[in-house]
Amino acid sequence: MSQFAADHDICGRADLTVVLRRFYTAAFADRRIGPFFTQIAGTDLEAHLPRITDFWERALFRTAAYGRDAFAPHAALHAARAMTAEDFGRWVQLWNAAVDGLHRGPNAERAKATGERIALALHKRLAGPDQALLRRRDTQGFVPLAALELRFPA
Incomplete structure (x- = not known):
């Protein structure tokens, strides 16, 4: 069993660091999205982790200074290899699993x-509101990003 029993909420930077490392x-x-990180971006996790933790700490708690352009690196990745709704759907699936495996509570849900x-x-910003792409049903074993539109309408 993990050092966490998934019975406490995300409380701050230390918890975020563990979630992000797990994610x-x-x-x-991951066979689907791993190449974006490893082959295309060549992400060094140890260098990336403090920056992405700043991003999430700012997003959840408004306590860290994150002054970077979060869109630019994603645009560069998309230019190298188009990221599909299914790619983003897989990202969401892995993100939710990382959070759920460690934490429960309002901050985890947020x-x-x-x-x-x-x-x-x-x-949407990278691919545009192409409704044909967003309505694809070939889910390949996970919920595609298109399903999120039901919960977060444009």
Whole structure:
């Protein structure tokens, strides 16, 4: 069993760091989205972790200074290899699993909802509101990003 019993909420930066390390470990190994991190971006987790923790600490608690452009690196990745609704859907699935495996509570729920909103916003901004793409049904074993529109209408 994990050191966490998934019975406490995300309380701050230390908890976020553990969630993010768990998420990126799964994401890097994932056949669908792993190449975006490992091959295309060449992400160094140890260098990336403090920055992305700043991002999430700011998003959830408004306590960290995050002054970077979060869209630019995603646009560069998309230019190298288009990110699909299914790619973003997989990201959301892994993110939710990382959070759920460690935490329960209002902040954990807000982290998952924020992840879904960010994924949907990035996808729409990168791919445009192509309704044919958003309505695809070939889910390949996971919920596609399109399903999120039911919870977060445009």
